[in-house]
Amino acid sequence: xxxxxxxxxxxxxxxxxxxxxxxxxxxxxxxxxxxxxxxxxxxxxxxxxxxxxxxxxxxxxxxxxxxxxxxxxxxxxxxxxxxxxxxxxxxxxxxxxxxxxxxxxxxxxxxxxxxxxxxxxxxxxxxxxxxxxxxxxxxxxxxxxxxxxxxxxxxxxxxxxxxxxxxxxxxxxxxxxxxxxxxxxxxxxxxxxxxxxxxxxxxxxxxxxxxxxxxxxxxxxxxxxxx
Ligand code: 5RP
Numbered sequence: 001x002x003x004x005x006x007x008x009x010x011x012x013x014x015x016x017x018x019x020x021x022x023x024x025x026x027x028x029x030x031x032x033x034x035x036x037x038x039x040x041x042x043x044x045x046x047x048x049x050x051x052x053x054x055x056x057x058x059x060x061x062x063x064x065x066x067x068x069x070x071x072x073x074x075x076x077x078x079x080x081x082x083x084x085x086x087x088x089x090x091x092x093x094x095x096x097x098x099x100x101x102x103x104x105x106x107x108x109x110x111x112x113x114x115x116x117x118x119x120x121x122x123x124x125x126x127x128x129x130x131x132x133x134x135x136x137x138x139x140x141x142x143x144x145x146x147x148x149x150x151x152x153x154x155x156x157x158x159x160x161x162x163x164x165x166x167x168x169x170x171x172x173x174x175x176x177x178x179x180x181x182x183x184x185x186x187x188x189x190x191x192x193x194x195x196x197x198x199x200x201x202x203x204x205x206x207x208x209x210x211x212x213x214x215x216x217x218x219x220x221x222x223x224x225x226x227x
Contacts, residue, residue, distance in 0.1 A: 006120035006215035011035040025108040027083025028055040028101035040065030055101040081112040097134030097203030121216040132177035134203040141198025
């Protein structure tokens with residue numbers, strides 16, 4: 001089954017996690033986009049929720065679909081967030097940020113009672129690290145941080161936009177895509193990255209996921225933390 005078809009199946013499986021009256025975190029990326037469209041259909045059919053988007057792109061999409069939005073000025077707790085991932089391991093640790101939104105995604109995830117991750121089957125790995133870890137940095141510190149991360153053994157690549165300029169996140173920071181290869185201890189690496197002055201956030205999500213809904217050949221496998 002093609003990845004796009006699996007993304008659709010996984011997103012459909014997430015719909016049951018969204019209930020009337022809830023505050024819902026709206027993820028970013030192609031799989032989260034399918035989920036947002038499905039939530040939009042349910043809102044048009046009468047579902048009453050308020051969404052907190054994890055990116056400008058998801059905010060714009062949700063607005064177009066007529067999903068009422070809120071923000072952290074109004075609410076500080078999210079019932080459930082539906083988001084995608086670039087990789088997940090057996091402990092449901094994630095690499096996120098392929099779409100560049102991991103800063104807001106992690107903030108929204110941290111405020112969520114439930115984090116539901118929707119993926120196709122290509123995202124399942126035994127150990128994180130095939131996908132580069134995106135590290136969001138302040139431009140001023142970029143070269144310094146790139147050197148420190150290279151010294152840890154990673155190949156570090158500045159993410160660029162289509163015209164060869166640094167890719168800018170929604171918060172106007174740069175991203176370093178850091179190829180570590182296998183990451184045996186994602187929590188320790190995450191702490192090391194977070195301790196570097198000038199690092200705003202990184203794409204290792206450790207101990208945050210409640211459930212992964214992974215589509216595989218038309219079926220959905222549910223992985224629960226500790227289960
Ligand atoms: C964006 C993300 C996405 O959730 C991740 O890149 C997966 O995207 P897709 O569903 O398009 O494969 O973390 O920052």
